[in-house]
Amino acid sequence: MGSSKTIRRLEVVAPVPADIDIANSVEPLPIATIAEDLNLDSKHYDLYGKYKAKVLLSVLDDLQGSEDGCYVVVGGITPTPLGEGKSTTTVGLCQALGAFLDKKVVTCLRQPSQGPTFGIKGGAAGGGYSQVIPMDEFNLHLTGDIHAITAANNLLAAAIDTRIFHEASQSDKALFNRLCPPNKEGKRTFADIMFRRLKRLGISKTNPNELTPDEVRRFARLDIDPNSITWRRVMDVNDRFLRKITIGQGPEEKGMVRETGFDISVASEIMAVLALTTSLSDMRERLGRMVIGNSKAGEPITADDLGVGGALTVLMKDAINPALMQTLEGTPVLVHAGPFANIAHGNSSIVADKIALKVVGKGGFVVTEAGFGADIGTEKFMNIKCRYSGLVPQCAIIVATIRALKMHGGGPEVVAGKLLDHAYLTENVALVEAGCVNLARHILNTKSYGVNVVVAINTFATDSDAEMNVVRSAALAAGAFDAVVCTHHAHGGKGAVDLGIAVQRACENQTQPLKFLYPLDISIKEKIEAIAKSYGASGVEYSEQAEKQIEMYGRQGFSGLPICMAKTQYSFSHVPSQKGAPAGFVLPIRDVRASIGAGFIYPLVGTMSTMPGLPTRPCFFDIDIDIATGKVLGLS
């Protein structure tokens, strides 16, 4: 620990330059140097170019006996559409811990979706002097994990439609003969994967010739109900015209048309599987049991029923290894998985966190980010991610900005792409004070998991001391362990040293066990209601469709799964315009769906867009390559 070879001091400039200019001003260290500094043996990582590596899961076997470091999760208050700097704070805090406080530290971040990089949003590597570099590699392709997810997701989609097509044109017998064709010696055998389906059907025979005609039919005919198919195709591009499409209109498809659509790749259940899996064998099982729809008799049909669970695992075998990168100040970062924070759980991967905790060891720190506001991100971190990983955080951070608190206190609407209202650029202590109800509820909720809460006030140049003092007092009054003003965007790790000290103290003072918000063995509705209560709802109302789905999942044996609420992040309630700490509302559940392979039920509170679009003038107009240097221009 300490005296790291990789630490690099930043020379900061004011006003803060553009993110890409800061990122390009720092020469990254060879990633092998970062890996060595983490005591990783070369057999435990694979290089992907000079500045990226994949850390192999095998490192967990070698470090099995080692103690874990401290585990810190970063959530936020209910954000404005501009975001309140959770990623930036996560990175800045680690730069402070590693480069200024002499701690072993690993930052765990989600891999951003490539689509929005060319749309409105820009990248997701942090900002200012708290960034992951190289920024272009972080935002584009990385080590190909999302591409692997796209390939696997769409292979499964093709398998579904093709199977329906072939079943429609063949007798049970013909279908069976094709599935189990005779080899050169005329002998029929089952492929290994077919035994999974046979087992589900309760057939223990191993010789295809011994199946009765009824068993042949049950085995060979999946009889998928096209209207029940929930599996969609995906693409890592903002392509709104694929949201709803009709497929199968070619003449060879003989009229077997069907309405379906594309989601953005990070919305694939396979991304959620990647984020929640704990090992290669666990991933194989999760991918195989993903449910794509039902048979006409109402039985769930899985990827393994289609014979494709093994192939999906093969496509994902490298993606399971987290990518190692670095911050501007040379501290290590693991980038891995990026499930949607609305229809999925919005947290980076369990395996990255596990590797990081072992690698930093006792006395070290792992800081992991939870997407969206803490009502969603931290809640899902605790009740879904920690439940599957068995890991326990010692500290939870809540990132707050004066800007967002003013909005919660009644400030004018904040709209992305439009200039900020005057109220946000000049001192207004009353607005801030009124807005602290939002922060207070997030603190209360987060504390209920039995964890110490540290509030990080992510400051802007326009924030006043009086405003910041109000937030500090409100945070402490609400039960925060500490509340700290940070300037890491402007100053890098140096600006988050106080936060680092507070986090360290919070971890040292953590004594309680992790308390989940709900146990798994209550009903789906009771679990939904427990979460709704944490939002401030007085009750829950279910649509007819939601009731039907809950009944179905119960019947299919899936009611023991945790719940992953698909709700707006812009309010505790389902109404984005209800800022502050709304209470007494009835939360409407429009529909209930499930990611059985990933392992959660997700109720839809309102409509969730799973495929963004491009504006009239997308970011891509500014993106080009400098032919002379090969450097990427215009990324933001």
Added chain:
Amino acid sequence: MGSSKTIRRLEVVAPVPADIDIANSVEPLPIATIAEDLNLDSKHYDLYGKYKAKVLLSVLDDLQGSEDGCYVVVGGITPTPLGEGKSTTTVGLCQALGAFLDKKVVTCLRQPSQGPTFGIKGGAAGGGYSQVIPMDEFNLHLTGDIHAITAANNLLAAAIDTRIFHEASQSDKALFNRLCPPNKEGKRTFADIMFRRLKRLGISKTNPNELTPDEVRRFARLDIDPNSITWRRVMDVNDRFLRKITIGQGPEEKGMVRETGFDISVASEIMAVLALTTSLSDMRERLGRMVIGNSKAGEPITADDLGVGGALTVLMKDAINPALMQTLEGTPVLVHAGPFANIAHGNSSIVADKIALKVVGKGGFVVTEAGFGADIGTEKFMNIKCRYSGLVPQCAIIVATIRALKMHGGGPEVVAGKLLDHAYLTENVALVEAGCVNLARHILNTKSYGVNVVVAINTFATDSDAEMNVVRSAALAAGAFDAVVCTHHAHGGKGAVDLGIAVQRACENQTQPLKFLYPLDISIKEKIEAIAKSYGASGVEYSEQAEKQIEMYGRQGFSGLPICMAKTQYSFSHVPSQKGAPAGFVLPIRDVRASIGAGFIYPLVGTMSTMPGLPTRPCFFDIDIDIATGKVLGLS
């Protein structure tokens, strides 16, 4: 040269085991060792895991003054649907040259499409004891180039539909204001990429405020004719249900529906661009000038008109670097690009060949494969690839099998997946002799480029000496420089030593300059007719649609491009069942399309499928992962 550290002797077993078993039986060398053996400095390559690297184009700058090695292209006779072993022969020859004849050698291969790996076909890494390893990495993901192509292709597709959508709902003025929004100081500027469109429009103003209303309209309104759009979306999955689809059916798309479809990713024009580009700046220009359709006034609309040529280049910036792998006997392989051999030119990349020629240097050999039969693959290699690269081959190989020659001599139909007819498994000299007309025409055509032709007879255990002698005699009679029996499938490089010696002699005796089949400055029709004549056609007939397209491309200024015929590979003619050397037929041109960025016009002779499907029992049933070892099972 010589005494290479990387050479590995194979211990061969008979009968030849399954490809995957041979591939898994050999421990690959660290790819850095292969790179060092090629005298590549570590600054000239990036590792991608332990067994793959990307060789950076910068190596060309450093080796600018060096002499090139000998350049050998591998084509084949008109094949059966089983394939006649072009890739295997390419690999086997290089194993012979490198591991037995002490030559510096680099094999240049195409990256296979991932889709068919899970369908019927299996992989494309060679076969038997002549393979590229690790076979699973060769066939899946590799270094992500095809994924990058998919991402770039589909970003452009999304940009097209989005632009039409936004143009439909906004006035010229509003559109212009969005495209050139005022910055914080209220000043409007053009993005750099916009000057490309302004230039095409003949507008030299640099201040947006100075444009006249007419100029504003012409600049901001692309006015794309939806019926003219030729740009389709792509996916590297065999998904037949996407061949023809209707998009835009979501409520937010307000009824702007359109019929379109997906091709498999390797059919993307961007793949053809990657294969034909010569540098980063050349790729930037080619990507920018790709034509996606016409304006309603009939003007071609390019990727740069849409503002996305720079972003496409950024997505492709790593893909331009070829992937370095190795053969079973430790000789180096560059895997790069894999354009469709029907609608595109079916050859691996120019940059890989260029790098390879410099790296092996004088006295060394570069062996590159041309997809499909020589009527298509070698023809396009000469007239398109060599025309753009300026490279000149010293020797052309034609791979022949007794099996395919028997088919051309009148043997029964050969069908993939069905057992071979008796005629192919026992001696039948008469059938072979009759079939040699096919080989003879390929020799004649290939010789016409002024290159020495060596015939490689790729043998099977069932071939007889008498049959092989007939082929040798026929080849020499037709003007081949040499004709050699090879057993590299069964014996690795050792089985292709004679071929290696013949190739070396052919290169040493090469004296003529490269003669193209047609000059570029004749009309599109004259060029098509020159190629048709080489097929044995007595004439060409054009559909009304083809006439219309030829007229349009002429009007748009594209008639100076080379021609890339989209024709079946199963016959010299357009009728797959016409084996041997058909003559006197009239070649029908159904339609004519263009890949302006890649740089060719492609006439369609018949219907070309650009999206394969999955059978009832796809390969994926057999593919899984060995959880204990992490090894891939069941790939073929």
